[in-house]
Amino acid sequence: MDPKARFYRQFQVSEATLHEQIDQLPSFSPVGGERQDAIENILAGISRLSNEVADAGDYVPAYDQRTYSQALKALSDKLDETTAKFGPKSRFQFKARAPANAAAGTTTTATTTAERKHDPRHFIPASNASGESSSSSKTASEQADSLPSLPTFSHKNYNEEISRSTALGARKPSFSAARAISLSDHAGVHIILPASAARATSAGALTNLSGCVVDMSVPTSAGAGAVPFASLALKDIKRSLIVAGRVSGSVHITGVRDSVLVVVARQVRIHECEGVDVYLWCGSHPIVEGCRGMRFAPVAGGYTTDQETEENNQWDQVDDFKWLKADHSPNWSVLPEGERIPEEVWKNVVPGGPGVGVDDILKKVGLGQRG
Numbered sequence: 001m002d003p004k005a006r007f008y009r010q011f012q013v014s015e016a017t018l019h020e021q022i023d024q025l026p027s028f029s030p031v032g033g034e035r036q037d038a039i040e041n042i043l044a045g046i047s048r049l050s051n052e053v054a055d056a057g058d059y060v061p062a063y064d065q066r067t068y069s070q071a072l073k074a075l076s077d078k079l080d081e082t083t084a085k086f087g088p089k090s091r092f093q094f095k096a097r098a099p100a101n102a103a104a105g106t107t108t109t110a111t112t113t114a115e116r117k118h119d120p121r122h123f124i125p126a127s128n129a130s131g132e133s134s135s136s137s138k139t140a141s142e143q144a145d146s147l148p149s150l151p152t153f154s155h156k157n158y159n160e161e162i163s164r165s166t167a168l169g170a171r172k173p174s175f176s177a178a179r180a181i182s183l184s185d186h187a188g189v190h191i192i193l194p195a196s197a198a199r200a201t202s203a204g205a206l207t208n209l210s211g212c213v214v215d216m217s218v219p220t221s222a223g224a225g226a227v228p229f230a231s232l233a234l235k236d237i238k239r240s241l242i243v244a245g246r247v248s249g250s251v252h253i254t255g256v257r258d259s260v261l262v263v264v265a266r267q268v269r270i271h272e273c274e275g276v277d278v279y280l281w282c283g284s285h286p287i288v289e290g291c292r293g294m295r296f297a298p299v300a301g302g303y304t305t306d307q308e309t310e311e312n313n314q315w316d317q318v319d320d321f322k323w324l325k326a327d328h329s330p331n332w333s334v335l336p337e338g339e340r341i342p343e344e345v346w347k348n349v350v351p352g353g354p355g356v357g358v359d360d361i362l363k364k365v366g367l368g369q370r371g
Contacts, residue, residue, distance in 0.1 A: 003059045008267075008284065011049065011068060012250065016269055018045050018075055019233060019252055025082050039083060046075050067266055071249040074203040074231040077180055081203075159184055162191065170213075170352045175200040181216070181229075184208050190358045192351070193219050193245075195226070204232040204247075212240040213361050215350065217303055220245030221264065234261070241365050243303065243350065260341070260365050262303055270294065277335055277366070280315040281308045289321040294332040300346045341365050 021042050028035040053060075053068045060068070158173045163186070170190040175181050175197035183191060184207040191214045198219035206214060220228045228246035238257040247265035254271040264281040272290045280286065281299040288294055298315050299308075316334055323329035341364075349356060349364045362368055 003056075004061075004064070007052075007056045007060060008064075011053070011071075012267055012269060012287070014045070014049050014052075015071055015075065015231075015250060016252055018042060018049070019078070019231075021045070022075070022079050022082050023233075023235075026086070030086065035086075039079070042079060046072060046079070049075075067249050070230040074229075074249065077202050078205075081180060081182070158182075159186070162186060162189060173197070175219075180204065182207075183214065187211055188358055189213075190352055190361070191215070193217075195219055198225050198227040201227045201229045204229045204244075205235070206233070206237060206242060207235045209237045209240050209242075211238075211358065211362065212242075213350070213352070213358050214240070215243040216245040217243050217262075218245075220247075221303060221305055232265070239362065239367050241350070241362060241367065245303075246305070246308075258367065260367060262299055264299055264304055264308055278315075279303075279341070281313045282315055283308075283312060285314055285317045285319045287319050287321060288329075288332055291320075291322075291331050294318075295335040296332060297335040297340050300341075300343065302343075302346060339366075 021038065025035060025038055025042075028038050030036075050072055053065065053072065057065060158175060158178065159182070162171045162173060162183070170192045172192050172194050174194060176199055178200040180203040181193070181197060181200050182205045184205070186208075187210040189212050191212065193216045195218055197216075201220060204216065216229075218226075220226055226246075228248040229244075230247075231249045232244055232247045232251045234242060234244065234251070234253045234256060236255045237259055239259060241260045243262040244251065245264070247263070249265070250267035250269065251263055251265045252269050252271070253261070253263075253273060253276075256270075256273040256276050258275045260277045260279070262279045266283040268278075268280065268282050268284075268286040270276075270278075270286065270288045270291055273288075273294060274291065275293045276291075277295045277297065278286075279297050279299045281304055286296070296315055296318060298310070298313055318329075318332050320329035320331055323331060345364050349361055352361065359368065
């Protein structure tokens with residue numbers, strides 16, 4: 001295995017482990033510092049992974065470096081959002097290591113502001129109460145190029161808003177006042193993210209959904225202002241249709257049952273899932289682990305862009321980490337063309353509309369008969 005592929009595998013495993021550790025934080029007791037110890041271990045893991053990305057700069061292309069950096073930023077954001085629920089933010093910041101030639105007394109070209117915005121090891125200085133930069137050396141050009149601050153009402157509870165809604169048809173939460181998209185604990189609802197949600201795609205998570213239709217494609221793949229997710233996690237979902245949109249980094253899918261997924265991503269890892277049809281564009285080999293009855297098909301054309309060509313799609317090059325024999329894994333198969341969802345259903349039924357409810361959509365995509 002060449003160094004680039006080996007590093008990709010190592011990064012993927014480390015990233016998945018850190019996501020799982022963050023998800024487990026609420027289960028730790030705050031008594032005796034157990035939770036704080038877990039947070040510190042996660043911070044150390046993110047820092048270590050950041051250093052490994054920097055070390056791999058000699059053989060990992062710039063595009064992949066940016067993808068890894070976005071994934072690290074998403075991990076840091078997810079940790080902040082999780083710890084904010086039961087205490088102060090982690091206040092973790094990546095620290096860029098000094099270049100090798102700095103020790104020799106030579107000068108190096110400073111990292112540009114645009115590069116710093118996409119590199120989690122470089123953060124824009126925090127603002128004080130008056131809104132001024134805490135760094136007196138921040139230049140006017142850096143201030144002009146900085147990302148705008150989020151509104152003060154960024155902790156709006158979108159899940160509560162969706163649950164309260166009595167309107168018929170699809171819910172369309174804007175997420176314009178959020179840093180990340182998190183939808184959880186819903187049943188029987190149709191959710192469509194509008195273009196305004198593009199501001200919140202630093203990370204995404206769908207958790208504990210049943211009998212739902214969720215379409216996140218508009219803010220991530222449609223229109224000039226679309227921004228793909230840096231990373232996305234789908235967990236504990238059953239009998240649902242999830243159009244996950246585009247993801248520049250990795251997608252982690254865990255505990256999904258009897259569902260249909262549409263995923264466009266650089267990396268996909270699927271754990272403990274059963275009876276799931278995945279319409280996929282993937283820039284690397286998808287990985288399944290502890291799964292059964294998985295079926296794969298190429299993603300419908302309407303959910304990709306010019307960047308995702310058919311030639312680069314590795315949707316059927318699945319690696320089963322629990323099947324080490326030479327013959328084909330029995331845990332996944334190619335979805336027969338005659339059983340794939342027709343194009344007219346993707347175009348005319350999945351978006352919903354007058355007289356088209358969640359149950360109608362689920363039946364049309366083959367989920368009506370499942371429990």
